[in-house]
Amino acid sequence: MSDNSEALARIAAALDRLAPPPAKPLDWIAAPALIWSEKGARAVADTGALPLSTLRGIDTAKTAVISNLARLSQGAAAHDMLLWGARGMGKSAVIRAAVAGIQRSDPQSLGLVQLSPDGLGSAAQLIEALAVQPRPMLIFLDDLGFAAGQKQDSLALRSLLDGGVIPRPAHVRLAVTSNHRGIVARDAPKGEVLHERDERDDALALADRFGLKLAFHPCDRDTYLDILSAYTEPLDLAFDREEALAWAIARGNRSGRSAFQFAVELAGRAGKAL
Numbered sequence: 001m002s003d004n005s006e007a008l009a010r011i012a013a014a015l016d017r018l019a020p021p022p023a024k025p026l027d028w029i030a031a032p033a034l035i036w037s038e039k040g041a042r043a044v045a046d047t048g049a050l051p052l053s054t055l056r057g058i059d060t061a062k063t064a065v066i067s068n069l070a071r072l073s074q075g076a077a078a079h080d081m082l083l084w085g086a087r088g089m090g091k092s093a094v095i096r097a098a099v100a101g102i103q104r105s106d107p108q109s110l111g112l113v114q115l116s117p118d119g120l121g122s123a124a125q126l127i128e129a130l131a132v133q134p135r136p137m138l139i140f141l142d143d144l145g146f147a148a149g150q151k152q153d154s155l156a157l158r159s160l161l162d163g164g165v166i167p168r169p170a171h172v173r174l175a176v177t178s179n180h181r182g183i184v185a186r187d188a189p190k191g192e193v194l195h196e197r198d199e200r201d202d203a204l205a206l207a208d209r210f211g212l213k214l215a216f217h218p219c220d221r222d223t224y225l226d227i228l229s230a231y232t233e234p235l236d237l238a239f240d241r242e243e244a245l246a247w248a249i250a251r252g253n254r255s256g257r258s259a260f261q262f263a264v265e266l267a268g269r270a271g272k273a274l
Contacts (some may be wrong), residue, residue: 026131029108032100036126036139037116047112049100054230055090057223061214065098065175068212072136072173073102073110079211080161080174087092088257089216092142099138111137117144120156127160127168136171144178161209171175178208224254231263233267235272 028034054064065081072078083091099112115123115129130137141157150270161174207213219227228244237260247262248254267274 005061028111028129028137029135031111032103032107033112033114035114035116036122037119038122041113041126041129044114047096047100049096050093052094052097052101055094055097055256056227056230057219058090058216058251061216062094064212065094066101069098069102069110069138071073072138073106075136075171077170078173080209081176081212081214082207082210083175083177083216084180084207086218086253086255087179088253088255089219090256091216092140093256095140095175095177106234108135111135112140114140114142117141120160123156123160124202127172129230130172131169137173139172139174141174141176141236144176158206158209161206164176174210213264219254219256221254224248224259227256228259228263231260231274232266235267235270235274237263237266237270237272239266 024080026034026041027042032044033044033047034041035044052062052066065083066082068078083095085091096112099110102110110233111133113126115126119126126139130139135272139160145156157176160168225241225244228239232239244262245254247265248258251258251261264274
């Protein structure tokens with residue numbers, strides 16, 4: 001072998017070592033969940049879903065979500081879902097918990113795909129990818145609200161719901177969470193009707209495209225304490241009612257989120273993990 005050939009062989013070997021290994025093809029069936037963004041899809045090994053029994057104070061909504069997703073996983077007709085209402089009351093938690101509950105019986109019976117806000121523009125490509133998968137899929141958009149100037153994103157979601165040119169297969173449904181039933185603009189002043197009637201009607205028309213709309217309301221004192229008990233009882237943690245209520249007042253609301261945060265505080269004091 002000539003000197004030039006040896007040099008070329010060494011360069012080729014060095015380049016092979018520097019080159020990243022080829023990416024493994026994405027397995028839409030095995031992963032419990034995936035995330036779709038403008039960069040494409042990636043698998044998520046663990047969604048951190050809570051046990052369904054831990055989610056208290058939202059029994060009506062929880063039953064409806066579980067029933068609807070059970071239908072989807074079994075190949076029956078299922079609704080797109082809009083979960084709206086008070087912040088911190090378990091809207092996204094119940095979606096993750098219900099999907100995880102179904103997957104415990106059959107891991108491949110239902111998949112969860114979280115659609116990032118920057119992925120709305122490529123939602124048609126996502127539908128194309130899911131259409132050829134045999135596994136029922138729930139597309140999940142969390143904490144949705146459109147800022148001023150994001151008309152295009154609103155139209156993209158409407159197209160996703162209505163099917164557009166690319167029809168959405170029956171085994172692919174949507175779940176959206178929002179603080180408002182009308183999915184209004186994020187920067188709209190609190191309690192103020194959008195300044196243009198057509199914008200308000202447009203937002204409500206978008207909400208009307210969901211077959212199942214579930215409201216999540218702020219919880220009362222007893223429900224808040226019951227939610228707190230759901231977190232503390234498995235760890236044998238006692239708590240003072242007045243301190244627990246004061247914690248919620250300091251944070252501006254009684255909710256499942258503030259109950260969880262107080263449980264974290266109690267567990268930390270006791271040197272336990274939650």
